[in-house]
Amino acid sequence: MFAVTAARIDADDPLAGLELGERPDPVVSDGWVTVTVKAAALNHHDVWTLRGVGISADRLPIVLGCDAAGLDPDGREVIVHSVIGDPDAGGGDETLDPRRSLLSERHDGTFAERVSAPRRNLVPKPAALSFEEAACLPTAYLTAYRMLFEKSGAQPGATVLVQGASGGVATALILLGRAAGYRIWATSRSEAKRERAVQLGADQAFGAGSRLPERVDVVMETVGQATWAHSVRSLRPGGRIVICGATSGDASPAELTRIFFTQLSVTGSTMGTRDQLGRLARFCEQTGVRPVIDRVLPMANARDGFAAMMAGDLFGKVVFTVLARGDNPGAPAERAMKRGSPGPRRSAEQGLRDRTSRARPARQARDRRSRS
Numbered sequence: 192m193f194a195v196t197a198a199r200i201d202a203d204d205p206l207a208g209l210e211l212g213e214r215p216d217p218v219v220s221d222g223w224v225t226v227t228v229k230a231a232a233l234n235h236h237d238v239w240t241l242r243g244v245g246i247s248a249d250r251l252p253i254v255l256g257c258d259a260a261g262l263d264p265d266g267r268e269v270i271v272h273s274v275i276g277d278p279d280a281g282g283g284d285e286t287l288d289p290r291r292s293l294l295s296e297r298h299d300g301t302f303a304e305r306v307s308a309p310r311r312n313l314v315p316k317p318a319a320l321s322f323e324e325a326a327c328l329p330t331a332y333l334t335a336y337r338m339l340f341e342k343s344g345a346q347p348g349a350t351v352l353v354q355g356a357s358g359g360v361a362t363a364l365i366l367l368g369r370a371a372g373y374r375i376w377a378t379s380r381s382e383a384k385r386e387r388a389v390q391l392g393a394d395q396a397f398g399a400g401s402r403l404p405e406r407v408d409v410v411m412e413t414v415g416q417a418t419w420a421h422s423v424r425s426l427r428p429g430g431r432i433v434i435c436g437a438t439s440g441d442a443s444p445a446e447l448t449r450i451f452f453t454q455l456s457v458t459g460s461t462m463g464t465r466d467q468l469g470r471l472a473r474f475c476e477q478t479g480v481r482p483v484i485d486r487v488l489p490m491a492n493a494r495d496g497f498a499a500m501m502a503g504d505l506f507g508k509v510v511f512t513v514l515a516r517g518d519n520p521g522a523p524a525e526r527a528m529k530r531g532s533p534g535p536r537r538s539a540e541q542g543l544r545d546r547t548s549r550a551r552p553a554r555q556a557r558d559r560r561s562r563s
């Protein structure tokens with residue numbers, strides 16, 4: 192089968208270790224099933240793997256990709272939960288299993304025509320979401336869901352600052368947080384991205400490191416070193432930073448004095464449970480929230496998506512599609528969409544504007560049916 196593989200680790204030139212081509216079909220262990228991948232989303236995790244972060248060379252070659260939506264062996268539309276772990280070993284939460292991994296860490300990942308996963312990891316895909324939209328949920332959107340609704344401790348109406356507005360997790364935080372009634376403030380290094388963040392639903396957007404009109408209840412951190420000091424200074428006394436990533440590095444001063452003096456909490460968050468993924472899918476269905484997709488590319492052009500992510504040249508998710516025999520390569524779902532073109536990205540933002548309309552999911556499903 193066709194697959195996108197990490198063949199070698201290169202910390203300085205990650206694309207040097209990226210290989211596209213034939214790989215053996217997935218091995219199906221007891222209790223596992225094979226999913227035919229229709230769409231798979233790129234995460235920074237895939238770039239980290241190529242850089243050798245979180246994986247050792249003896250695991251290579253390995254198929255990349257944490258996220259997928261596709262068809263189970265009975266033809267049902269499913270979303271693949273990426274966390275491979277035993278809930279019992281994690282006190283009822285598979286993300287807390289000390290031996291848990293994500294697809295593409297120990298087992299081949301989703302950037303392939305087929306992926307094998309435990310049967311319990313398959314979550315029904317709501318019909319209202321396209322395969323491309325559904326493929327964005329298992330990592331970035333699930334992480335954002337848990338950060339907001341489990342880890343932040345903040346009630347709707349609270350002010351939440353999202354650092355680095357344009358990333359996959361960050362755009363998910365803006366969309367989900369806005370739909371749930373939080374006041375979302377965002378920062379970005381780029382004026383154009385700040386404008387996009389406001390269009391998406393952020394109440395206000397600020398330049399990186401800017402002084403805010405008032406201190407916030409919660410800060411959502413994915414950037415790390417470049418924004419950490421600002422995050423600590425932006426919180427009200429007793430506020431909380433929820434951190435799930437450190438894209439710009441983690442060697443920032445901890446700001447210990449400020450943290451104890453203003454009695455802040457710092458909470459780590461990683462992925463989410465299978466049940467949370469199911470609730471996230473329903474949240475999208477009920478609210479009309481749809482993931483922000485920067486571009487959809489055929490999986491054969493995956494290298495372009497990786498390059499755009501590494502250049503920071505994105506607003507939202509990169510999705511790869513897999514053509515099956517009989518699919519129409521000219522259909523919107525499979526056409527390579529470049530940034531700025533109409534299509535998935537426009538419909539995602541259009542979707543946000545309409546998100547309070549209860550009638551919208553049904554209308555979207557009807558529109559999608561009439562397009563296909």
Ligand SMILES: NC(=O)c1ccc[n+]([C@@H]2O[C@H](COP(=O)([O-])OP(=O)(O)OC[C@H]3O[C@@H](n4cnc5c(N)ncnc54)[C@H](OP(=O)(O)O)[C@@H]3O)[C@@H](O)[C@H]2O)c1
Pocket residue numbers: 233234235236239330331334354355356357358359360361378379380381384399413414417418435436437438439460461462500503505507
């Ligand atoms: N723990 C988990 O379960 C989990 C899950 C998902 C992701 N993550 C981690 O979270 C991070 C974000 O992931 P992603 O997939 O959302 O990545 P992404 O789409 O590539 O987003 C990158 C983000 O980082 C910001 N950024 C990058 N370099 C920066 C710098 N030098 N200064 C300021 N901002 C900078 C960008 O903000 P601008 O708007 O300013 O460009 C952008 O928002 C990654 O480190 C990833 O590994 C962790």
